[in-house]
Amino acid sequence: MNDESRSTKFLKDYAPPDYLIKDVSLDVTLAPKGARIASLLSIEPNSSTVAGTPLVLDGDALRLESIALNGDDLEANRYTVTPGKLTITNPPVGPFTLDIVTLCDPEANTELSGLYLSNGTYCTQCEPEGFRRITYFVDRPDVLATYTVRIEADRETAPVLLSNGNPVESGAIEGTGRHYAVWHDPHPKPSYLFALVGGNLASIHDSFTTASGREVALGIYVEPGKEDRCDWAMESLKRAMRWDEERFGLEYDLDVFNIVAVSDFNMGAMENKGLNIFNDKLVLARPDTASDADYTSIESVIAHEYFHNWTGNRVTCRDWFQLCLKEGLTVFRDQEFTGDVRMGPVMRILTARLLKARQFPEDAGPLSHPVRPASYIEINNFYTATVYEKGAELCRMLQTLLGQDAFRNGIALYFERHDGEAATVENFVNAMADASGRDLSQFMRWYTQAGTPEIACSLDYDPHAKTARLRVNQVVPPTPGQGSKEPMHIPLKVGLIGANGDELPLKLKGELVPDGLLEVTEREQVFEFEDIPAPPTPSILRDFSAPVRVTTSLKPEQIEFLMIHDSDPFNRWQAAQTYATDLIASARGTGSTSARSARPRPAALRKAWSRPCATETLAPTYRAETLKLPSESDIARELGRNVDTDAILTARDTLRTNVSAAMADTLSEIYDTTATDGAFSPDPDSAGLRALRNAALDLMSATGTDEATDRALRHYRDATNMTDAITALSILSQIPSAARDEALADFYARWQDDPLVLDKWFAVQARAARPDSVETVHELLSHPKFSLKNPNRVRALIGSFAMANPSGFNRADGAGYRFLADQALKIDGFNPHVAARLLGAFESWKTLEPRRQALARAALQDLARQELSTDAYEIVTKTLGTA
Known part of the structure; x- marks a missing residue:
C-alpha cells in the first residue's frame, strides 16, 4: 500500500479542477476477462487554469491500449502512466478531445467497484471512485458531463443492455452473434453516477404519467425466474414518484426509469441517473419469502434512490x-x-x-x-x-x-x-x-461540530405565581481532534401534562407557544410558563425534535404516568423504554436516579405496560413497539461505561421474564385476538396486526417453559408468510431444544436454494444470544452454502454476529473479537469495503469493562500489524486511537 493512498484529505484544501470534461462518448465492448472501453472526452481548461498545467486523469486496475489527442496518436513523451494516474503533459490551451482505449477485467473484479460480473451479469458501481476502474477520467463529483454510451455484447449471454438516460438505438451486428444498444443522458452528471448493465435478465414493465402529462416507461430487471417478486417494488416506485410531485413539486425528467437487481453488491442500492442498481434483497419480495420489515425496507429504499434524482443527481x-x-x-x-x-x-x-x-x-x-x-x-x-x-x-x-x-x-x-x-x-x-x-x-x-449534544432539563413549580420554570442546560461533549464546542441551535418540543392527564397550554410572556416548540441556543436557558394551575409532569423532546441526549429529574411514578397519559406518541413510547432501561440498569447496580428494584411487584409491571399495550384505540403497530423492551445494545449505550454484556443480558432476560409473567393474561389475549385471516397484504394495518401478535409471542416466550416453546413451534408450523415464520424461528433459535432443531432444519430444507431467504437462516443463528454462538458461527463458515465472496451472505452471518449479538461478540474470553478480526482480514484481501464495514463493530470497545477492553484492544493491535487496505487501515487505526 503506497503512502499516498493513506494520506489524509482535508476540506480546507479543496481547489476547483484544472480541467472540465463537458461531454463523454463511451463505446463499451463487454467480455468477462477483457472488457474494452473506448472513451472520447471533450475537455476544456477551467477558467483559472494556467496554460501548460498537466491534465491528470484517475485510473485503477486498467490496461491502457491507446491514447489520441484531437484525433492524433499521442507521442509517448507527452504522457506518463503511474499507479492510479494518467498524466498528459502540456495539453492544448483551449478545448480539445482525448481518445482513450482501456481494458479491464470484470471477472477478476472482486472489489465490486467499477465494472464487474454478478452471477453472469455485467454491472457497475461507481460511487464514490469506481469510474476510474472503467476508464481514465477526472473522477471527482464536481466534473459534470453529458454521456452517450454504446454497449456491445454477445446477444445470447447478454441480451439486455442498459445505461443512463434515454435509449437512442439498438440492433444486431450482422454475422457476429453480437448486438449493441446506444443510450444518451442529456443531463450533465458526475462520473460516480454512470451506470451500465448487460446480462440475461427478465423484467416487468409499467408506466407513470407525470403531473405535466408526460409518460415515463418503468422497468425492473432481475435474474430470470424472479419476476414474480417485483410487483411491490414497482408499486413503491410509482407511489414515490407521485409523492415527490405532491410534496415537493419535483417531476421526473427522463423518458424511462429502470431498476436492476443484482445479487453481488457492496451497498443497498445506487441512484445512477435513470438506471438505479440495487442489491436484490431490496427489490425482491413475495409473502412467503419477505417479511413485513423487508417490504418496508424495499418501499423506503426504492423511494430513497428515486428521490436522489433531484437531491443528488440534478444537484x-x-x-x-x-x-x-x-x-x-x-x-x-x-x-x-x-x-x-x-x-x-x-x-x-x-x-x-x-x-x-x-x-x-x-x-x-x-x-x-x-x-x-x-x-x-x-x-x-x-x-x-x-x-x-x-x-x-x-x-x-x-x-x-x-x-x-x-x-x-x-x-x-x-x-x-x-x-x-x-x-x-x-x-x-x-x-x-x-x-x-x-x-x-x-x-x-x-x-x-461532532458529538451528540446533551441537554439537562429540570422543572420547578411556583404555587403562588402559578408558573413552571423549565431550566435547560446544553453541553456538546469533547471529541478527538476538536476543541471546545459552541452551543447548538436546538429545536426542543415540550409539553406539560396535568394530574388528570390533560395537556396544559404553554404560555411564555403571555403568548402561546405553537406546537410546544422552544429554541435552545445558549448553554443555559430558562423558560417560564404562565397560568399553570398545579404541578405538571413535563414531556421533554417530543417527536424526538433534535438528535440529543436528555436527562431529567423525573421520578419513576412520573415515567409511568407518561407511559399512560402522554399525548405525544414518541414520548409515550420513550417513557416505556426509559422505565425498562432503569429497571435493567438497577439490576446490575448502575441504575439512574429514577431506577427501582429489579423485581418490582407484578401489579407495578401490569400498570406500566398492560394499559398502553392493551389500549385498542392505539394502532397495533404502535402497541407492538411498546411491547419491545430495549435491546442489549440500547442498554449498553445508555450505561456508556464499564459495560459487562453478560450482566446486561442476564438483567434483561430477568425483566422479560417478569414482564411476561405479570402480563400473561394481556399477552395471551393479544395473541389470540390479532390473528389475521385471508391472503397476505403488506398494508400498514395488516402488518401492524402481525407485528403486535408476534411481539406478544416473543414476550410470552421469555418464560422459557415447555408451553412457551411449543407455542412458538406451532406458530412456525402454522405460518403462512415469512413474517410469522422468521419471528418464530428467531424465538426458537434462542432456546436449545428439539423444537429449535426441527424448525432450523425445516427452514433450511425449504429454502436452501433461495439465497435471500437462506440469508435469514444464517442471520437467525448468528444473532442468537447463546454461550456457544462463536462456535456456531465459526462452524457455519464451512457450510457449503456460505461464501466470503458474497456481501449479503457475509453480512447475514458475520455482520449479524458482530453487530447484533452483543453477548456473543463481546464474550469474556475474547473469542468473538478474534473471530471477527480473522474474517475481516481475509475479506480485506479482495473486498476492502465490506471488511471495513465489519470492523466498525469494534467502535464501542472503550466502553467495555477492563478485561474485555484489553481483549478487544489486542485483537485490533494484531490487525494493525497486518498488511491492510486503506479502508481497513483507517478504521483500525482510528478505532485504536493511533491514526
Whole structure:
C-alpha cells in the first residue's frame, strides 16, 4: 500500500479542477476477462487554469491500449502512466478531445467497484471512485458531463443492455452473434453516477404519467425466474414518484426509469441517473419469502434512490466532504415519504431507534466525525450513520424550525439556484435562510461540530405565581481532534401534562407557544410558563425534535404516568423504554436516579405496560413497539461505561421474564385476538396486526417453559408468510431444544436454494444470544452454502454476529473479537469495503469493562500489524486511537 493512498484529505484544501470534461462518448465492448472501453472526452481548461498545467486523469486496475489527442496518436513523451494516474503533459490551451482505449477485467473484479460480473451479469458501481476502474477520467463529483454510451455484447449471454438516460438505438451486428444498444443522458452528471448493465435478465414493465402529462416507461430487471417478486417494488416506485410531485413539486425528467437487481453488491442500492442498481434483497419480495420489515425496507429504499434524482443527481455534491448534502437530505425525504404512506408516529420511533443504535455510539466513539467531515483517508469509510441518519435529522430540524411550507420554499430556491451544479452545505443552508428570512448561522454548527449534544432539563413549580420554570442546560461533549464546542441551535418540543392527564397550554410572556416548540441556543436557558394551575409532569423532546441526549429529574411514578397519559406518541413510547432501561440498569447496580428494584411487584409491571399495550384505540403497530423492551445494545449505550454484556443480558432476560409473567393474561389475549385471516397484504394495518401478535409471542416466550416453546413451534408450523415464520424461528433459535432443531432444519430444507431467504437462516443463528454462538458461527463458515465472496451472505452471518449479538461478540474470553478480526482480514484481501464495514463493530470497545477492553484492544493491535487496505487501515487505526 503506497503512502499516498493513506494520506489524509482535508476540506480546507479543496481547489476547483484544472480541467472540465463537458461531454463523454463511451463505446463499451463487454467480455468477462477483457472488457474494452473506448472513451472520447471533450475537455476544456477551467477558467483559472494556467496554460501548460498537466491534465491528470484517475485510473485503477486498467490496461491502457491507446491514447489520441484531437484525433492524433499521442507521442509517448507527452504522457506518463503511474499507479492510479494518467498524466498528459502540456495539453492544448483551449478545448480539445482525448481518445482513450482501456481494458479491464470484470471477472477478476472482486472489489465490486467499477465494472464487474454478478452471477453472469455485467454491472457497475461507481460511487464514490469506481469510474476510474472503467476508464481514465477526472473522477471527482464536481466534473459534470453529458454521456452517450454504446454497449456491445454477445446477444445470447447478454441480451439486455442498459445505461443512463434515454435509449437512442439498438440492433444486431450482422454475422457476429453480437448486438449493441446506444443510450444518451442529456443531463450533465458526475462520473460516480454512470451506470451500465448487460446480462440475461427478465423484467416487468409499467408506466407513470407525470403531473405535466408526460409518460415515463418503468422497468425492473432481475435474474430470470424472479419476476414474480417485483410487483411491490414497482408499486413503491410509482407511489414515490407521485409523492415527490405532491410534496415537493419535483417531476421526473427522463423518458424511462429502470431498476436492476443484482445479487453481488457492496451497498443497498445506487441512484445512477435513470438506471438505479440495487442489491436484490431490496427489490425482491413475495409473502412467503419477505417479511413485513423487508417490504418496508424495499418501499423506503426504492423511494430513497428515486428521490436522489433531484437531491443528488440534478444537484450533486461539490466534493465528497459534502456527502451529507445528498444523503442526509434524501434520507430525510424517504423518511417523510414512509411516514406519510405508513404510520408516521411509528416510523418516527423506528428512525429514532436506528439513530440511537447506530449514530449515537459513532458520535461517542473513536470514529466520531461531523456530519460534514473536515478530513478523511478513505471516502468509502464515510458512508456512515452520522452522514446519513444524523444528516437527515438536521434537515428535519430545519423543517421543524422553519415550518413545512418555508422548508419547501427553501428546497425550491435551492434547486432554482443550483440545478445542474455541484453544491455545498452552505448553498443548501443559505437557500433555507433566504427563503425563510431566518438567520441560520448558528445552525451551521450542526454540520461542523461532532458529538451528540446533551441537554439537562429540570422543572420547578411556583404555587403562588402559578408558573413552571423549565431550566435547560446544553453541553456538546469533547471529541478527538476538536476543541471546545459552541452551543447548538436546538429545536426542543415540550409539553406539560396535568394530574388528570390533560395537556396544559404553554404560555411564555403571555403568548402561546405553537406546537410546544422552544429554541435552545445558549448553554443555559430558562423558560417560564404562565397560568399553570398545579404541578405538571413535563414531556421533554417530543417527536424526538433534535438528535440529543436528555436527562431529567423525573421520578419513576412520573415515567409511568407518561407511559399512560402522554399525548405525544414518541414520548409515550420513550417513557416505556426509559422505565425498562432503569429497571435493567438497577439490576446490575448502575441504575439512574429514577431506577427501582429489579423485581418490582407484578401489579407495578401490569400498570406500566398492560394499559398502553392493551389500549385498542392505539394502532397495533404502535402497541407492538411498546411491547419491545430495549435491546442489549440500547442498554449498553445508555450505561456508556464499564459495560459487562453478560450482566446486561442476564438483567434483561430477568425483566422479560417478569414482564411476561405479570402480563400473561394481556399477552395471551393479544395473541389470540390479532390473528389475521385471508391472503397476505403488506398494508400498514395488516402488518401492524402481525407485528403486535408476534411481539406478544416473543414476550410470552421469555418464560422459557415447555408451553412457551411449543407455542412458538406451532406458530412456525402454522405460518403462512415469512413474517410469522422468521419471528418464530428467531424465538426458537434462542432456546436449545428439539423444537429449535426441527424448525432450523425445516427452514433450511425449504429454502436452501433461495439465497435471500437462506440469508435469514444464517442471520437467525448468528444473532442468537447463546454461550456457544462463536462456535456456531465459526462452524457455519464451512457450510457449503456460505461464501466470503458474497456481501449479503457475509453480512447475514458475520455482520449479524458482530453487530447484533452483543453477548456473543463481546464474550469474556475474547473469542468473538478474534473471530471477527480473522474474517475481516481475509475479506480485506479482495473486498476492502465490506471488511471495513465489519470492523466498525469494534467502535464501542472503550466502553467495555477492563478485561474485555484489553481483549478487544489486542485483537485490533494484531490487525494493525497486518498488511491492510486503506479502508481497513483507517478504521483500525482510528478505532485504536493511533491514526
